[in-house]
Each structure stands twice: as C-alpha cells, then as structure tokens.
Amino acid sequence: xxxxxxxxxxxxxxxxxxxxxxxxxxxxxxxxxxxxxxxxxxxxxxxxxxxxxxxxxxxxxxxxxxxxxxxxxxxxxxxxxxxxxxxxxxxxxxxxxxxxxxxxxxxxxxxxxxxxxxxxxxxxxxxxxxxxxxxxxxxxxxxxxxxxxxxxxxxxxxxxxxxxxxxxxxxxxxxxxxxxxxxxxxxxxxxxxxxxxxxxxxxxxxxxxxxxxxxxxxxxxxxxxxxxxxxxxxxxxxxxxxxxxxxxxxxxxxxxxxxxxxxxxxxxxxxxxxxxxxxxxxxxxxxxxxxxxxxxxxxxxxxxxxxxxxxxxxxxxxxxxxxxxxxxxxxxxxxxxxxxxxxxxxxxxxxxxxxxxxxxxxxxxxxxxxxxxxxxxxxxxxxxxxxxxxxxxxxxxxxxxxxxxxxxxxxxxxxxxxxxxxxxxxxxxxxxxxxxxxxxxxxxxxxxxxxxxxxxxxxxxxxxxxxxxxxxxxxxxx
Amino acid sequence: xxxxxxxxxxxxxxxxxxxxxxxxxxxxxxxxxxxxxxxxxxxxxxxxxxxxxxxxxxxxxxxxxxxxxxxxxxxxxxxxxxxxxxxxxxxxxxxxxxxxxxxxxxxxxxxxxxxxxxxxxxxxxxxxxxxxxxxxxxxxxxxxxxxxxxxxxxxxxxxxxxxxxxxxxxxxxxxxxxxxxxxxxxxxxxxxxxxxxxxxxxxxxxxxxxxxxxxxxxxxxxxxxxxxxxxxxxxxxxxxxxxxxxxxxxxxxxxxxxx
Numbered sequence: 001x002x003x004x005x006x007x008x009x010x011x012x013x014x015x016x017x018x019x020x021x022x023x024x025x026x027x028x029x030x031x032x033x034x035x036x037x038x039x040x041x042x043x044x045x046x047x048x049x050x051x052x053x054x055x056x057x058x059x060x061x062x063x064x065x066x067x068x069x070x071x072x073x074x075x076x077x078x079x080x081x082x083x084x085x086x087x088x089x090x091x092x093x094x095x096x097x098x099x100x101x102x103x104x105x106x107x108x109x110x111x112x113x114x115x116x117x118x119x120x121x122x123x124x125x126x127x128x129x130x131x132x133x134x135x136x137x138x139x140x141x142x143x144x145x146x147x148x149x150x151x152x153x154x155x156x157x158x159x160x161x162x163x164x165x166x167x168x169x170x171x172x173x174x175x176x177x178x179x180x181x182x183x184x185x186x187x188x189x190x191x192x193x194x195x196x197x198x199x200x201x202x203x204x205x206x207x208x209x210x211x212x213x214x215x216x217x218x219x220x221x222x223x224x225x226x227x228x229x230x231x232x233x234x235x236x237x238x239x240x241x242x243x244x245x246x247x248x249x250x251x252x253x254x255x256x257x258x259x260x261x262x263x264x265x266x267x268x269x270x271x272x273x274x275x276x277x278x279x280x281x282x283x284x285x286x287x288x289x290x291x292x293x294x295x296x297x298x299x300x301x302x303x304x305x306x307x308x309x310x311x312x313x314x315x316x317x318x319x320x321x322x323x324x325x326x327x328x329x330x331x332x333x334x335x336x337x338x339x340x341x342x343x344x345x346x347x348x349x350x351x352x353x354x355x356x357x358x359x360x361x362x363x364x365x366x367x368x369x370x371x372x373x374x375x376x377x378x379x380x381x382x383x384x385x386x387x388x389x390x391x392x393x394x395x396x397x398x399x400x401x402x403x404x405x406x407x408x409x410x411x412x413x414x415x416x417x418x419x420x421x422x423x424x425x426x427x428x429x430x431x432x433x434x435x436x437x438x439x440x441x442x443x444x445x446x447x448x449x450x451x452x453x454x455x456x457x458x459x460x461x462x463x464x465x466x467x468x469x470x471x472x473x474x475x476x477x478x
Numbered sequence: 479x480x481x482x483x484x485x486x487x488x489x490x491x492x493x494x495x496x497x498x499x500x501x502x503x504x505x506x507x508x509x510x511x512x513x514x515x516x517x518x519x520x521x522x523x524x525x526x527x528x529x530x531x532x533x534x535x536x537x538x539x540x541x542x543x544x545x546x547x548x549x550x551x552x553x554x555x556x557x558x559x560x561x562x563x564x565x566x567x568x569x570x571x572x573x574x575x576x577x578x579x580x581x582x583x584x585x586x587x588x589x590x591x592x593x594x595x596x597x598x599x600x601x602x603x604x605x606x607x608x609x610x611x612x613x614x615x616x617x618x619x620x621x622x623x624x625x626x627x628x629x630x631x632x633x634x635x636x637x638x639x640x641x642x643x644x645x646x647x648x649x650x651x652x653x654x655x656x657x658x659x660x661x662x663x664x665x666x667x668x669x670x671x672x673x674x675x676x677x678x679x680x681x682x683x684x685x686x687x688x689x690x691x692x693x694x695x696x697x698x699x700x701x702x703x704x705x706x707x708x709x710x711x712x713x714x715x716x717x718x719x720x721x722x723x724x725x726x727x728x729x730x731x732x733x734x735x736x737x
Contacts, residue, residue, distance in 0.1 A: 019664045374618055420487065430487075451660045451667075452659055467515055476505075
C-alpha cells in the first residue's frame with residue numbers, strides 16, 4: 001500500500017513539527033520564492049490581467065450555477081464521439097468504476113498522469129488491492145511515488161524535495177520499479193531529467209491503459225483538456241489503447257472560447273510561463289489515432305456538498321494553479337503535508353472542509369490554518385475570497401453544525417464578549433488589567449495562551465489605561 | 479467637528495500612549511476629539527475566530543455608541559476595517575435588517591487614522607519631528623482590509639528629521655492573526671521570527687505600523703531576543719514635534735539635527 005493522508009494529525013500538530021524541519025523549510029522557501037518571482041513578472045505583462053480574472057470567475061460561477069446542464073451536455077458529446085461516461089458519487093464508487101474498467105482490459109500494469117483527484121479518492125491503493133500496479137508519469141508525481149512520499153503542492157507535488165533528495169530517491173528506487181537510474185547519477189537537473197525520461201519511457205511504451213485527470217472539460221464538444229509542462233501527459237493520452245479520465249464535476253467550462261480565458265491565466269499564474277509547454281485536448285475516440293477506448297469518470301465526492309454552501313461554493317472555481325500556496329506565509333513555513341491532503345495551502349484550508357464537512361478534528365483544524373493575511377485573495381486567478389470562506393468555515397465550527405467544537409475557547413470568548421458588552425464591566429476590567437499587569441508573567445503565559453510565550457514576550461501592561469487617563473485628565477486637558 | 483476616537487480595546491488596556499498620541503495629534507490639527515467611554519471592542523477577535531453572535535452584539539454596541547458622531551477615527555487598520563468588513567455580514571446573517579441599515583449609514587463615517595489625516599483633513603505634513611531611524615511594517619489589514627495604500631509612507635516621509643529605512647519582505651504577514659498566534663503558535667512564531675529578523679536587518683531603532691496588535695507580536699519577539707528596537711504606533715511618531723525634541727531613550731538618526 002502506498003502512503004496516504006488517512007489518520008493525519010490536525011494542522012497545529014503537523015505544522016509545529018514541519019516548522020522544525022529546516023531542510024524542508026529551506027526547500028519550500030526556495031521553490032515558492034522562485035515561482036512567486038516568475039509569476040509576478042509575467043502577470044505585469046498583461047494589462048488586461050484583472051479583466052481576465054473577472055472573466056474567469058464569472059465563467060466558473062456560470063458553470064457552477066448550471067452544472068447539471070453543462071455536465072449533461074458534456075456527457076452527450078463524449079458519448080457521440082465514441083466515449084463512455086460514468087458517474088461516481090464518491091471515492092468508493094469512482095474507485096470501483098476505474099478498477100472494473102482496468103480489470104476488463106486484463107492489464108495489470110498501467111500508467112497515470114495529472115490527477116490530484118485520483119490521489120483524493122485513493123485510487124492507487126484501490127487498484128493495488130485488485131492486483132493492478134499504477135505508475136505515476138508526471139515527473140513530480142513520479143518522484144513522490146518512487147519515494148513512497150506524499151504530494152505537497154498542487155502543481156509541483158515534490159516541491160518539498162531538493163535535487164539531492166530526488167537523486168537519492170532515483171538511485172534507490174528506480175531499479176525496483178523498472179529501469180534503474182544510470183550509473184553515477186548526479187543532482188544536475190539535466191541528468192535527473194534524463195534518468196526520469198529513460199525510466200518513464202519504458203512505462204509509456206509498455207502500458208496499454210492510462211489513467212489521467214483533466215484541467216478542463218469543454219462541455220460543448222465533450223473535450224478533455226490536460227495542461228502540463230513535460231509532455232509525459234501527452235504520452236499517456238496518446239500511446240495507450242484505453243484511456244480513463246477521472247474528472248471532478250467542477251472542471252466543466254461551457255465553450256472553447258471560454259477555455260481561452262483559462263489558458264491565458266493558468267500557466268502564468270501557476271508556473272510563471274506565458275503558455276504551458278503542452279496543452280493536450282482530446283474528444284472521444286478517433287479511429288486509428290490514439291486510444292481506441294475512452295472512458296470519462298465524472299466524480300462528485302463532496303463537490304455537490306461544497307456547491308450547497310453559498311459562501312464556500314466559490315472554492316469550486318479553483319483551477320489548481322497553486323498561486324495561493326506559493327504566496328502563503330503559512331504554507332511557506334509548513335510545506336504542504338501539514339494540511340493532510342492532496343490539496344494544501346489556502347485552497348486546501350477551505351476545499352477540504354467543504355468537500356468532507358468539518359466533522360473530524362483534522363478537517364476542522366484547517367480553517368484555522370491561516371493568519372487571514374489575505375495575500376491569497378490577491379493572486380487567485382478566479383478571485384476566490386479565501387478569507388471570506390475561512391471565516392464562514394470557522395463560524396461553522398464555532399457556532400454551526402460541525403461536530404468538532406472548542407468548548408474552552410468558546411467559554412473564554414463568551415466571557416470576554418459579555419464583559420465588553422457592558423460599559424461598567426468593561427471599565428472595571430480595563431482598570432483591573434493595570435493593577436494585575438505587574439504580576440503577569442511576561443515570558444510564560446499559562447494554559448492555551450502559552451504558545452505565544454514559546455517565542456515571544458508579553459508586553460508590559462501599563463498601570464493606567466487610556467480610559468483612566470482620559471477620565472483623570474479630563475481628556476488630556478488638565 | 480463632532481469627532482469620536484474609537485481607541486480599540488487593545489490600545490485602551492495595553493497601548494494607551496497610542497491613544498494619547500492620537501488625541502494630541504488630532505487636537506494639533508484642529509479636531510475637537512471626544513472619547514465616548516461606553517465604547518469597548520470592535521469584535522474582531524470574535525469575528526475572526528468564528529463567533530458571530532458575539533460579534534453581532536458588539537456591532538450593535540458600536541453603532542449605538544458612535545451613531546451621532548460625524549467621524550469616528552480609529553488608530554488601527556484591522557479594527558478600523560471591521561465595521562465595513564464584518565458588521566453588515568453579521569447583521570445580515572442574523573436577519574437584523576435594521577442593524578444592516580444602521581451599519582451602512584455609519585460605515586462612511588468610520589476612518590482608519592492615517593486615512594482620516596490624509597483624506598479628510600488633507601494633511602500630509604502634520605508638523606512632526608522625529609530624528610530617529612524608523613522602519614515601517616505595512617500590516618496585512620492596512621494593505622487589504624482597510625487599504626490605506628501609501629498614506630502612512632506619505633505621512634512618514636513628511637516627518638522632519640526622520641531616517642526611514644525600507645523593511646525587506648515588508649508585505650509578508652508578521653504571523654499575528656489574532657487567535658492564530660495561539661492556535662497555531664509554532665507557525666505564527668516562525669513567521670514572526672522572520673519578520674523580526676528583517677526589522678533588525680534595517681538597523682532601525684523604531685519599528686512603526688498602524689496596528690499595535692502586529693507590533694505587539696513583532697515586539698514580543700524582538701524583546702525576547704534582546705533586540706533594542708522599539709515598536710511604536712505610527713501616530714506616536716506623528717504626534718511628536720520640535721518642542722518635544724528627540725526621544726531620549728532612542729539613538730539619534732545619522733545626520734539628525736536638533737533645533
């Protein structure tokens with residue numbers, strides 16, 4: 001079984017451990033800093049950048065408002081083009097469908113590319129249980145899989161690893177899964193890429209079945225669109241006999257003309273490139289060219305739950321560019337694993353609770369994994385207001401239907417609120433603060449507040465509050 | 479003019495000097511400022527932690543206390559952003575349309591301090607003198623919630639004698655985030671450590687901002703590490719004049735002249 005995020009600790013614990021890992025932090029800081037810089041430069045090239053963001057957000061909202069219509073249209077088109085469409089309510093159903101489809105081909109070794117959704121639903125382990133080995137071919141995903149690691153970023157799943165660590169994984173693991181790494185492999189990027197190319201090419205040429213994800217699904221023609229940097233996706237999408245694309249419901253866009261908006265935004269915002277090196281589009285089956293059997297598995301797995309949330313549904317606009325995590329000061333210090341999901345960073349902090357419901361301690365901790373600095377709002381290509389959704393989700397935990405509750409915090413904040421509401425009580429409290437101030441430990445706070453004093457002192461509480469001063473001096477006039 | 483100071487609960491209890499400086503400065507600029515003592519807290523801590531019913535009660539209180547003032551001035555961008563950012567949403571969710579209307583009517587009169595100085599009073603040079611090396615941290619809320627833009631820089635640049643040092647990576651959050659600082663203390667502490675390091679790199683003897691909450695965070699780290707950098711709300715710099723002279727416990731800026 002490959003590693004999964006099942007049973008992952010809640011964010012504060014996982015994050016605290018990650019902040020102590022200086023190698024991890026240096027890897028993540030360097031990588032996100034590089035991508036941030038490239039993105040910032042390319043975004044300024046486009047005078048219409050803000051208009052593109054407006055259009056993208058509006059298009060996604062249109063799709064989400066009429067999802068049933070666009071998905072049925074896509075199904076009709078895919079079917080007319082010789083493909084087969086399957087609908088999966090949840091992870092188990094999606095895994096069962098894909099497993100059955102692979103089993104029907106008789107193949108035991110298949111290739112995969114570009115799919116966070118299959119990671120979300122745990123497809124690899126489901127296939128493995130059925131005796132089917134699925135090898136990742138997207139370079140970063142392959143690095144993660146070879147190292148029995150977990151993805152930490154939506155665009156660069158191995159972002160938390162540096163060149164030396166990748167070399168070590170290649171040397172140690174490639175031979176166990178196919179063609180070994182070349183002798184004397186160094187950590188030079190060109191050498192690492194060549195080692196990956198040789199190892200993966202063997203897989204492409206052998207595999208009869210490929211599983212892919214998709215960036216977009218164009219409803220008017222039923223066309224699946226995969227955007228990538230390496231061309232490994234195109235190998236999967238064109239060389240296999242059977243192609244199974246596992247796609248989230250929210251990936252639909254109405255027309256090719258709408259696709260244009262997203263293709264202008266995605267690469268610039270994701271990797272700081274003007275255009276992605278490979279954009280592959282395929283529609284059903286073309287006799288004699290490419291896969292001769294095509295299956296589209298449309299997966300819900302919580303998406304309709306998210307859609308029902310009036311504030312939260314904007315998270316379904318996400319096109320997985322990763323800009324929110326690249327800019328996030330929290331992500332930069334924890335890396336992606338702390339979020340316990342294939343979707344880390346600000347989008348993970350909102351999307352996971354929306355998809356799963358904030359009913360377990362790990363998921364319920366995610367809306368709090370943010371200082372609410374709002375930097376993510378500013379870079380999102382589809383204008384997701386992360387901070388609005390985070391606050392809404394916190395409210396669900398604090399006062400709403402979520403099963404996870406914070407009774408001590410609620411009692412404390414209720415008490416503070418009650419005092420603040422009553423002028424006399426608040427007056428007395430502020431005065432009292434000045435009296436107990438000198439008694440307060442400045443380097444070690446008690447109870448739930450002690451995290452503050454792990455790294456910071458507490459300010460001295462002045463003997464005289466502002467309101468006392470105002471009263472004593474009659475507004476500073478005497 | 480009928481102007482109220484909403485000093486904020488944090489400044490009231492922990493940073494009264496900022497409130498006093500605001501009073502001094504506003505008076506100097508000809509504003510007759512009042513402090514309605516029935517005020518308490520904007521409710522941001524409750525709002526940001528998800529407690530909306532408490533926020534709603536504090537919003538009602540805010541509206542009651544300040545309804546009759548022509549202007550409400552707040553020496554904090556994060557608290558200053560609350561009425562516009564949260565009150566109407568909280569009231570709407572609770573179905574209190576009366577409060578929604580009252581909030582909408584009030585919000586245009588609620589001003590973060592630096593915005594009030596530049597946009598309402600039309601002041602940039604407020605007659606301040608501060609011959610010390612200062613670096614300025616633009617807090618997240620001053621960038622995004624109550625966006626004050628370049629106003630604090632314009633005000634600081636006009637201060638006589640000041641030696642303004644640019645803070646590296648200034649737009650990055652200091653890690654405070656209200657209850658985030660205790661709920662995710664490790665990450666918050668790591669963010670704060672980087673911010674404090676950048677502050678020290680500038681060689682400034684004063685770190686200024688428009689939010690004492692963030693300054694309390696960064697200052698807490700500087701203090702713990704033994705760095706003698708003072709944290710000051712921007713208004714404390716703007717309030718000082720030639721008559722006050724340099725701050726005795728601070729080193730003079732290079733090339734500073736006393737009159």
